[in-house]
Amino acid sequence: MTSTTSTLSSEPLQFFTLQGTLHETVKNFVENHSEVFDVVLYGSTVLGKEKPNDLDLMILTRTKLPALELRNLILELKRELSKILTNAKLDIRAMSLEELFDPNNLASLGVIIEGFSLTKNKSMAELMNGKAYALFRFTLEGLPRKDRVRFQYALKGRDMKSGLLKELNGEQWGAWVVVVPIEHTYRFRDFLELWGVKYEAFTILKGADLFYKF
Structure with missing residues (x-):
């Protein structure tokens, strides 16, 4: 149980008009990078905030990668998404699957509980039968x-x-x-x-x- 001071459904992107294009862009990104497993949307958008200030995304890599490679992946995805979400503030980060399921990694809890897979179009909770x-x-x-x-x-x-x-x-x-x-x-x-x-x-x-x- 993760405490918050204030704090998915099938429609987590209801405030973005280019939903299909967003999914398509992310899928193309993942297909072009064998080292990337998925891109997950999390944060205020999936929690139902009426006017989210930014778009929080986590790139999930299959294995741990050097910092420079992660930086390049983040910059590339941000560049591609900026073409279709011109007014959105993008906060993109990256972690490996190993780090995602590391019980000592508190940063991963929000991604697991709130996250929505943009390649599978399902919540992380649903993908884990929860x-x-x-x-x-x-x-x-x-x-x-x-x-x-x-x-x-x-x-x-x-x-x-x-x-x-x-x-x-x-x-x-x-x-x-x-x-x-x-x-x-x-x-x-x-x-x-x-x-x-x-x-x-x-x-x-x-x-x-x-x-x-x-």
Whole structure:
């Protein structure tokens, strides 16, 4: 479980109009470099931020490569993507598959849990037979009683079976614990902040095998 101070679905690129071209560009890049296994999208875009500030990409190499080779791969991919995403700020990094699954590499957790494969068009969680969620633990302490009732109606509807929770495909795991698919992280976070509700957020990977499904 990875803690965040605030924190895939089949449509992680909903805010980019050149989705098909992006996938095509990445696939061509991978096909032209045998040392590259995949390119993974992660970060605020896949977490459902309405207007992401940048596009976070991780190049996954089959083996560890010298720093100069990694730099050249990053520069080449950035150059190609800049042609189709002219207004996007690109943050591209690289790591090997070995580093991705190194339990001591904390930087890889976000890629595994949030990541979306641009060559396979599936989330990393799905490729590992799992599902990624955002877990929110919150408290209504400080809210007036009438606002607590209104909050509950907004969350679960007057029938306790609808509301935002149903809309986001979320689940309530405890009195003040809610999980939503990771692509709705920002949507639920914004909902809590709109009501002035204090919360903690975590990302979790449920039911995954510890390997990358080829």
